[in-house]
Amino acid sequence: MSKEKKENEDASVGAFICHCGSNIGGLIDCKALAEYAQTLPYVKYSEDNLYTCSETGLASIKKAIKEHNLNRVVVASCTPRTHEPLFRECILEAGLNKYLFNFVNIRDQCTWVHMKQPKEAFEKAKDLIKMGVAKAVNLEPLQTVKIKVNPTALIVGGGVAGMSAALSLSKQGFKTYLIEKENKLGGRLNNLYKLFPYDLDASQVLNNMISKIQNNQNLTIYTSAKIKKVTGFIGNFEVEIEQDGKLINIVVGTIIITVGTSLLKPTTLFAYDGKIRITQQELEVKLKNNDLNANNVIMIQCVGSRIEERQYCSSVCCMTALKNALIIKEMNPNANIAILFRDLYTPGTYYEKYYRQAREKGILFVRYNVNRMPELNEKQITVFNEYIGNDVTIPYDLLVLSTPLIANSDNKELAQMLKVPLEVNKFFLEAHVKLRPIDFATDGIYIAGSAKWPVDITESITQGYAAASRASTILAHTTLEVEGATSSLPEWNKSLCRGCEVCITVCPYHAIKKNEVDEIEIIQALCKGCGVCGATCTKQAIEIKHFTNEQILAEIYALGGREL
Amino acid sequence: MDFEPKILGFLCNWCSYAGADLAGVSRIQYPPNMRVIRVMCSGRVDPKFIFEAFQQGLDGVFVLGCHPGDCHYLEGNYEAEKKFNMVSKFLKLIDLENRVRLDWVSASEGGKFGEVISDFIDQIKKIGPSPLNTNNPDLNLLDKLKAIEIAAGTERIRALVGRQRKITEIENVYGEIVPLTKFNDIFDKAIADEYIQARILLSLEKDPKSIKDLAIEFNIDPSEVLKNILILKSRAQVDMEKIIGITPIFVKV
Numbered sequence: 064m065s066k067e068k069k070e071n072e073d074a075s076v077g078a079f080i081c082h083c084g085s086n087i088g089g090l091i092d093c094k095a096l097a098e099y100a101q102t103l104p105y106v107k108y109s110e111d112n113l114y115t116c117s118e119t120g121l122a123s124i125k126k127a128i129k130e131h132n133l134n135r136v137v138v139a140s141c142t143p144r145t146h147e148p149l150f151r152e153c154i155l156e157a158g159l160n161k162y163l164f165n166f167v168n169i170r171d172q173c174t175w176v177h178m179k180q181p182k183e184a185f186e187k188a189k190d191l192i193k194m195g196v197a198k199a200v201n202l203e204p205l206q207t208v209k210i211k212v213n214p215t216a217l218i219v220g221g222g223v224a225g226m227s228a229a230l231s232l233s234k235q236g237f238k239t240y241l242i243e244k245e246n247k248l249g250g251r252l253n254n255l256y257k258l259f260p261y262d263l264d265a266s267q268v269l270n271n272m273i274s275k276i277q278n279n280q281n282l283t284i285y286t287s288a289k290i291k292k293v294t295g296f297i298g299n300f301e302v303e304i305e306q307d308g309k310l311i312n313i314v315v316g317t318i319i320i321t322v323g324t325s326l327l328k329p330t331t332l333f334a335y336d337g338k339i340r341i342t343q344q345e346l347e348v349k350l351k352n353n354d355l356n357a358n359n360v361i362m363i364q365c366v367g368s369r370i371e372e373r374q375y376c377s378s379v380c381c382m383t384a385l386k387n388a389l390i391i392k393e394m395n396p397n398a399n400i401a402i403l404f405r406d407l408y409t410p411g412t413y414y415e416k417y418y419r420q421a422r423e424k425g426i427l428f429v430r431y432n433v434n435r436m437p438e439l440n441e442k443q444i445t446v447f448n449e450y451i452g453n454d455v456t457i458p459y460d461l462l463v464l465s466t467p468l469i470a471n472s473d474n475k476e477l478a479q480m481l482k483v484p485l486e487v488n489k490f491f492l493e494a495h496v497k498l499r500p501i502d503f504a505t506d507g508i509y510i511a512g513s514a515k516w517p518v519d520i521t522e523s524i525t526q527g528y529a530a531a532s533r534a535s536t537i538l539a540h541t542t543l544e545v546e547g548a549t550s551s552l553p554e555w556n557k558s559l560c561r562g563c564e565v566c567i568t569v570c571p572y573h574a575i576k577k578n579e580v581d582e583i584e585i586i587q588a589l590c591k592g593c594g595v596c597g598a599t600c601t602k603q604a605i606e607i608k609h610f611t612n613e614q615i616l617a618e619i620y621a622l623g624g625r626e627l
Numbered sequence: 628m629d630f631e632p633k634i635l636g637f638l639c640n641w642c643s644y645a646g647a648d649l650a651g652v653s654r655i656q657y658p659p660n661m662r663v664i665r666v667m668c669s670g671r672v673d674p675k676f677i678f679e680a681f682q683q684g685l686d687g688v689f690v691l692g693c694h695p696g697d698c699h700y701l702e703g704n705y706e707a708e709k710k711f712n713m714v715s716k717f718l719k720l721i722d723l724e725n726r727v728r729l730d731w732v733s734a735s736e737g738g739k740f741g742e743v744i745s746d747f748i749d750q751i752k753k754i755g756p757s758p759l760n761t762n763n764p765d766l767n768l769l770d771k772l773k774a775i776e777i778a779a780g781t782e783r784i785r786a787l788v789g790r791q792r793k794i795t796e797i798e799n800v801y802g803e804i805v806p807l808t809k810f811n812d813i814f815d816k817a818i819a820d821e822y823i824q825a826r827i828l829l830s831l832e833k834d835p836k837s838i839k840d841l842a843i844e845f846n847i848d849p850s851e852v853l854k855n856i857l858i859l860k861s862r863a864q865v866d867m868e869k870i871i872g873i874t875p876i877f878v879k880v
Contacts, residue, residue, distance in 0.1 A: 142648045143665070144640075171651030172663060176741070183659040190662050494701075504701055548667075561782070565789035569670075571701040593700035594671030598710065599789040601782045603673075610666055615676055618664050622635060623683020 074105040074200045077133035078192065079124060081115035081140030083170050088113070090174040091185040096139065099189055103196045107131050115140050116149055124150070125157040134159060135199040139167035139192050160204030162547060162609055167195035190622055197621035201614045205547030210588050212298035213316040214238065214538045216531075219290060219477070222250025223520055224512025225321035226272050227527030228534075233281035235531075237538045240313055241276070242285045242304055248273055250323050251513075254344050256351040258520055259386040260413035266351075268520075285311065293318070293480045296588045297507030298543055317507045317534040320491055321527065322477065324468035324513040327367045333439050333464055340462040343383050350390055357398070357461035360391060361444055363437060364404040368467035370433070375488055377467030377517045381408040384465050385417040392424045401427040401457050403437055403446055429455060468517035481508055482573040491515050501529045504571060506589070509533050548609035549590035550574075550597055552583055559604035566596040566605060632686035632751040633760065634661040636744070637676070639669045641699035642733050643691035649737030657741040658748045661689065668692070669729075670703030674714045674788075677727060678776040681718075682769060684760040687726045687751040691743070694731040702792075704731070709791045713784065716818050717775045721768060725754060774829050778821035787814055823847070824855050828864060831879040835868045838877070 078100035082088030093111040100109040108131040112120040115138050127133055136154050140146065143166035151161035169188040177184040216232050218225045221243030233239040247253065249272075255265035276282055288306035295301045300318055304311045326344055329335045337345060343362075349355045362384045368377050381404070388400045402421075407428070409418045422428070430449045431437050437446040443458045470489035478485050483503045486492040491514045494504040501509050511526035512518060518526070537543070552560060560583050567575045567583075574589035575596060585596075585605075597607040606612070638644040644665050650657070666672060669692025677688045690711060692704040711729040718724040728747050732740045758765035759772075778784060791814075794805045827841055838856060842849040856877055859865040868878040 142651075144645060144648060168648075168663070168665075171648040173659075175651035175654055176657055177659040178654065178656060180659055187659045187662065194662065194664070563782075563786060565786055568793050569702075569706055569789055571703070591700060593668040593703050594666065595668060595700065595703045595706045598671050598673040599706065599785065601785040601789060603675075603780065603785075607671060610671060612673065612675070615664060615666070615673075616679060619635065619676060619680050619683060622633075622662050623680065623685060625683050 074135055075107045075131070075133050076103075076105045076135040076137060076196055076199050077124070077127050077131060078103070078106055078109040078137045078139065078196060079115045079120070079127075080109070080111040080169075080192070081120070081138065082111060082113050083140055084114065087140065087170050087174045090178060090181050091169075091188055096169075096185070096188055096192060100137075100139075100192050100196065103193055105135075105200045106196060108133060116146055121149075121153045124153055128154065128157040128159060135163050135165070135202055137165050137167060137192070137195050137199045139169045139188065139195065141170045142166070142168050142172075162205040163199075163202050165195050165199040165202060167191050194618040194621045197617040198614045201611070201617045203608070203611075205608055207547045208545040208587050209542045210296075210298050210545055211542055212537060212540050213314050214541075215240070215313070215315045216317045216319065216534050216538060217242070217300070217302055217313065217315040218319045218321055220250065220321035220323055220512070220514065221245075221248040221284070221286070222321060222323040222512060222523070223252050223269075223272070224323070224514075224523040224527040224530075225250070225319070226276060227524045228319050228321060228511055228531040229282055230272070230275055230279065231528050231531035232534060232538070233279045235535055236281065237535065238281055238283075240283050240285065240304075240315065242288045242290070244287065244289050246287045248276065248284065248286065251326075252520070254347055256347045257386065257390060259382050259417060260521075262386070262390070290477065290480060296586060297505075297537065298588075300507065316538050317509065318481065319509045319511060319530045319534055320477070320481070320483075320503075320514050321510075321512045321523075321530070322471055322474065322491075322514045324490075324517055325471050327373075327466040327469045329366050329464050329466050332366050332466075333363065333462060335464060339460060340464065343380065343387060343463055343465050346387055346461075346463050350387065350394075355391065355394070355461075357459075358395070359457075359459045360388070360398060360400045360461045360463060361457055361459040362388065362400070362402045362463040362465060364402065364407075364465045365433075366464040366466045369405065373467065373469070373488065375467070375516075376408065378408065379517055379519050380465035380467065382414055382417065382519065384463070385409065385414075385421050387463070388421055388426050389417065389424065392421075392426065399427070401429060401459075403429050403431050403444070405431060405433060427457075429457075468513060474514075481505070483508060501526065501533050505573065507534075507537055543588075545588050546590075546592055548607075549587050549592045550585055550594065550605055550607050551587075552585055552604060553606050556604040556606065557582070559602040561602055563601050565599055565601055569595050569599050571595075630752060630756055632660050632748060632756065633684070634687040634689060634748060634751060635680045635685050636661045636663045636689040636691065637666055637669065637672045638663055639671075639692045639699070639703075640665055640667045642693035642697065642731070643669070643740065645734035646691075646732040646736045646740040649734065650740040651737075653737045655737055655741035657744045660748045660751075661744055668698070668700045668703035669707035670698075670700065670705075670710070672707060672710065674710050674717075674779045675776060677714050678717075678772055678779065681723060681726070681757065681759065682772050682776075684757060684764065686754075686757045686760055687728075687747060689727070689744070689747055690729045691732050691740075692729070694733055697733060705792060706789075709788050713779065713788050713814075713818075716815065717779055717822065720818075720822060721771045721775065723757075723772075726751065726757065770829060771826070774822060774825035777825040777828070778818070781821050781825075783817055784821055787817060820855065820858075823851065824859055824864075827852065827855055827859060828879055831865055831877055835876045835878040837871075837874045839874070 080096045097109045097111040155161040215238040229241040252269045292303040445456045484492040494502045509530040511530035512523040578584040594607040597605040698704040
């Protein structure tokens with residue numbers, strides 16, 4: 064059964080041609096355009112206005128709708144990108160469905176770009192109006208859908224970013240769940256001694272946050288817990304959590320991913336043994352327990368990062384090394400410390416100060432080349448010093464390796480459950496690096512902290528607050544309105560569908576799924592109306608509302624003007 | 628008098644349509660030959676629209692989207708590219724492939740918008756009017772275009788286009804990545820087959836014909852016609868109507 068041809072015999076179109084002061088009217092004859100529009104099929108009324116968007120213009124549209132029983136409105140003026148909402152609102156006030164409006168751009172894309180060719184611009188405007196009317200005749204009323212929002216949030220990962228987000232949201236009065244896979248909150252903060260800048264005590268910062276969290280009524284914490292399953296969409300995510308073999312089901316409006324990172328263990332690098340050849344993190348533990356007895360310390364930067372297999376910079380290791388070197392120097396001013404680096408990354412005023420201090424305190428900086436790696440011996444390291452062009456041999460009794468933060472091994476599993484993407488290093492990938500840095504493409508899911516990229520504590524807190532703020536823009540509403548111009552599989556096309564699932568493959572929003580009875584189902588709340596599924600559907604069964612095949616073909620036929 | 632081509636442009640709402648508006652705001656002047664259809668995403672442009680536009684006698688069709696990696700809908704422009712690739716392959720069969728273009732214009736590239744439009748209009752002016760945009764349209768070409776539209780609309784072709792990125796970039800159902808060259812071999816063969824089958828169907832719709840008649844009509848080897856007739860017969864799209872002498876005559880079902 065093919066789609067029944069929609070009868071538009073009852074279409075009654077009003078066309079309004081705007082002079083836009085002299086922007087349009089100064090070049091082409093808008094009165095003549097209005098007269099021309101009157102001759103087009105289904106046009107019952109047309110007029111030209113000095114400014115259709117003015118109070119007078121809008122009143123005139125409303126009046127014409129009533130007097131001439133119009134059920135479609137076409138405005139030929141500027142651009143839908145600025146004025147479509149205004150005219151939609153106008154016809155809505157006059158009692159029409161807001162989707163029964165069509166915009167024709169005869170200013171930005173006509174009179175402004177053909178200023179020396181008034182005759183051609185006039186002909187182009189005529190064509191555009193003809194096409195616009197043809198589409199309008201085929202427009203259908205659409206309904207926006209209201210979805211209920213559960214004013215609750217789930218935060219996945221109880222590190223500093225997650226705790227910041229949880230505190231912010233719960234303090235705003237939203238019921239917040241914070242889940243952590245380890246048996247205590249704090250994440251990487253648990254292993255740190257002091258924090259740059261200002262050398263704050265990590266445990267103090269952590270305890271301060273945890274006490275605030277524990278005193279918060281709106282906050283429920285699940286430690287040793289993992290997400291098992293996520294279904295639903297913005298406002299209504301159903302999440303299954305496993306804690307100690309028990310399953311807990313919650314419904315939340317938004318989800319924030321703050322799962323952080325893991326540390327690369329350099330098992331095969333520089334004869335790492337965890338005793339005299341250790342990682343920066345193990346050094347932090349030694350410092351914390353005051354268990355350091357080394358006089359000659361060498362730190363090597365970029366161990367396992369910025370290499371072919373792991374090309375990124377882990378961003379926190381330079382500062383960690385500088386900070387720890389200064390702490391050692393403070394504990395034991397006679398200690399000899401050398402930092403072997405490839406490039407040093409100390410952005411901003413605070414961080415650069417650490418570097419200057421380190422130089423002043425006599426810490427030795429030796430730049431090595433990745434093509435000529437430092438050579439390790441039992442008690443000393445030989446490194447080719449790029450600056451002096453010679454090998455230098457430095458003794459050590461403690462070798463500290465700055466290894467990068469890497470993506471958690473379970474990121475893929477979580478990403479699949481949430482249907483959000485990972486980037487090449489398996490970190491979570493935001494919707495847009497600049498325009499939407501805290502959002503995922505999937506509505507209602509946000510990201511903060513090192514889950515996206517290794518960041519320091521300050522940045523984690525900032526992003527945690529940012530994500531909480533993004534989430535609250537959703538949670539503050541009781542309902543959300545979902546766009547009516549989405550894709551759909553109309554009832555009359557259902558029998559065409561063969562279940563090939565190509566639509567599911569191409570949908571970037573995971574808005575299409577197979578339901579319990581093995582039928583394709585499009586979830587309107589997730590669909591953004593891009594229309595790719597419709598243009599791809601192997602049986603041409605999916606319809607893109609407001610940009611249907613009939614509507615677009617009507618525009619093409621109006622332009623071509625040929626009976627086939 | 629100079630030939631003034633009639634060109635249709637599909638612009639995506641978020642990048643190229645915004646770029647076109649910016650060209651206006653910046654008063655960038657370009658020739659007035661293009662008429663625009665706004666779509667939300669370049670990936671919305673069903674290949675069918677382009678074939679229909681040519682049947683309508685338009686001289687050129689332009690699809691503009693966001694730059695790769697910048698799509699408002701994440702990946703719609705990549706899908707647009709795959710569809711456009713298919714359109715080009717089909718149009719090549721009838722020498723219309725230089726009348727279409729796909730390009731990327733961002734919302735901030737008003738100047739570039741003017742340039743690509745001017746350049747495309749120039750290109751079409753050089754080629755001259757479409758053989759269908761004359762008082763005496765080439766009806767044979769019209770038939771071929773109709774066949775192309777049918778072929779491009781088949782499940783086989785659309786499925787190949789829709790799955791291309793998955794099977795050549797991610798993995799197919801067997802967990803393998805199919806090399807692009809291999810994919811293109813399969814794709815080109817499918818295009819050739821579906822095109823000839825569509826032409827056979829359209830021709831048989833007019834009147835029943837023998838294999839020899841069809842081979843002469845399309846100027847191809849009779850064995851090629853036979854192979855495709857058998858496929859169409861197995862799909863119950865054609866049937867043998869009668870036998871004249873020893874020659875079977877086929878008809879569209």
